[in-house]
Structure formats: C-alpha cells, structure tokens
Amino acid sequence: GAVVSQHPSRVICKSxxxxxxxxxxxxxxxxxxxxxxxxxxxxxxxxxxxNEGSKATYEQGVEKDKFLINHASLTLSTLTVTSxxxxxxxxxxxxxxxxxxxLFFGSGTQLSVL
Amino acid sequence: xQSVAQPEDQVNVAEGNPLTVKCTYSVSGNPYLFWYVQYxxxxxxxxxxxxxxxxxxxxxxxxxxxxxKSQTSFHLKKPSALVSxxxxxxxxxxxxxxxxxxxxxxxxxxxx
Numbered sequence: 480g481a482v483v484s485q486h487p488s489r490v491i492c493k494s495x496x497x498x499x500x501x502x503x504x505x506x507x508x509x510x511x512x513x514x515x516x517x518x519x520x521x522x523x524x525x526x527x528x529x530n531e532g533s534k535a536t537y538e539q540g541v542e543k544d545k546f547l548i549n550h551a552s553l554t555l556s557t558l559t560v561t562s563x564x565x566x567x568x569x570x571x572x573x574x575x576x577x578x579x580x581x582l583f584f585g586s587g588t589q590l591s592v593l
Numbered sequence: 594x595q596s597v598a599q600p601e602d603q604v605n606v607a608e609g610n611p612l613t614v615k616c617t618y619s620v621s622g623n624p625y626l627f628w629y630v631q632y633x634x635x636x637x638x639x640x641x642x643x644x645x646x647x648x649x650x651x652x653x654x655x656x657x658x659x660x661x662k663s664q665t666s667f668h669l670k671k672p673s674a675l676v677s678x679x680x681x682x683x684x685x686x687x688x689x690x691x692x693x694x695x696x697x698x699x700x701x702x703x704x705x
Binding site for chain 1: 625627629634635636637638639642644683685687692693695696697698700
C-alpha cells in the first residue's frame with residue numbers, strides 16, 4: 480500500500496482561487512517533507528523543504544507567499560497555492576523522509592488553473 | 594557539494610534485452626543511493642536502495658543495481674526488459690547528514 484498519501488490527485492480551479500494539497504506519511508514519522516513541481520516530460524524541480532515544526536526553506540525563485548507550506552506534524556505537510564493563475568498549472572509531488580533511509584513519494588497532484 | 598548525474602536523457606532497448614540506466618554521484622561521506630520510477634502522470638515509486646551491505650541490491654519488478662564505490666556509480670539494471678518498464682527513472686543520493694539530491698532523470702523506452 481501507499482506509504483505516502485497525497486490528495487487530491489487532480490484539481491481544476493478558477494484563476495484567483497487558492498488550492499490546498501495534502502501530503503501524509505502513513506507508517507513512519509517524516510521529519511522532513513519535500514515539495515516538487517514537474518513540467519511535462521521534465522525532471523523534478525525542488526520547490527521547498529519543510530521540517531516538522533519549523534518554517535519551510537524555499538528554493539531560489541520560488542515565491543514563499545504564493546506557495547504556502549505548513550508542516551505541523553510528523554505525518555502531515557500541506558502546500559497551498561494562493562491566488563492561483565494559469566501559469567501555476569503543473570504536476571506537484573511531495574515526498575517524505577525520516578532523513579535516514581526512508582524516502583517515499585506521493586502520487587502527485589495535477590493542478591489545472593482555468 | 595553533492596551531485597547526481599544520469600548521463601543519458603533517453604535509453605532505448607528492445608524487449609527481452611538487458612537494460613542499464615546509468616547513475617554516478619558525488620557525496621562526502623558514505624552514500625545512501627536510491628532509484629525511483631515514474632510512470633506518466635504519476636508520482637515516483639521506490640525501486641531499490643543501497644545503504645550498506647552487499648554491493649548488488651535487488652529491488653522491485655526484477656530490477657537490481659550495483660554500488661561501485663571506486664567508480665562512484667549505482668547503475669540500474671534488468672536482465673530482460675519489458676515494454677511495461679518504459680518510464681522515467683530517477684537516481685537519488687544522500688550523504689551523511691545531508692539532503693537528498695536527484696538526478697535529472699532518464700527516459701527508458703522498451704520497444705516491442
């Protein structure tokens with residue numbers, strides 16, 4: 480079964496609305512979660528790294544006010560795309576790790592902003 | 594600094610033939626090495642990992658990888674490729690106390 484659960488798998492929203500994506504580690508405590516964005520036929524682009532109980536670390540060029548990340552517990556991190564616009568349409572993937580030897584990915588969320 | 598290289602953007606192989614997807618890395622300290630597979634519009638699925646122990650690691654779907662310390666490589670292999678193996682493959686590495694770094698991915702196409 481899935482070790483990391485990511486919801487929703489697909490979301491379509493209107494421009495200007497906010498969308499929240501959840502990432503849960505199901506059977507281990509994830510001290511760190513990563514959020515990636517992936518464009519069609521391209522590699523993963525790391526957006527941010529979040530450690531439980533602290534502020535996320537964003538990669539250069541990623542707007543932290545637009546992509547809000549919360550990692551309030553060892554099993555849940557959320558990514559909120561605020562005031563989404565068509566250029567935010569993409570495939571978003573989370574991963575969770577215990578920073579030892581477990582690193583698992585969610586199934587991804589396809590965001591389409593109309 | 595840590596880095597991972599997957600020198601081939603695309604690998605084509607005929608069904609039934611052996612396949613190899615290459616990965617080389619650079620880390621300080623002991624490496625933790627991983628392979629993941631991504632099917633279209635899906636998340637990444639874990640295939641196998643090397644932490645310690647035998648250099649030859651066996652994973653899911655008949656894949657295996659060999660850790661070669663002297664060549665700093667962790668190539669993914671399968672003795673007989675299937676059309677269903679066609680996907681995007683990512684190698685990842687982590688050094689002691691360091692973050693995970695992913696390779697750019699290699700697209701594998703298995704031709705019938």
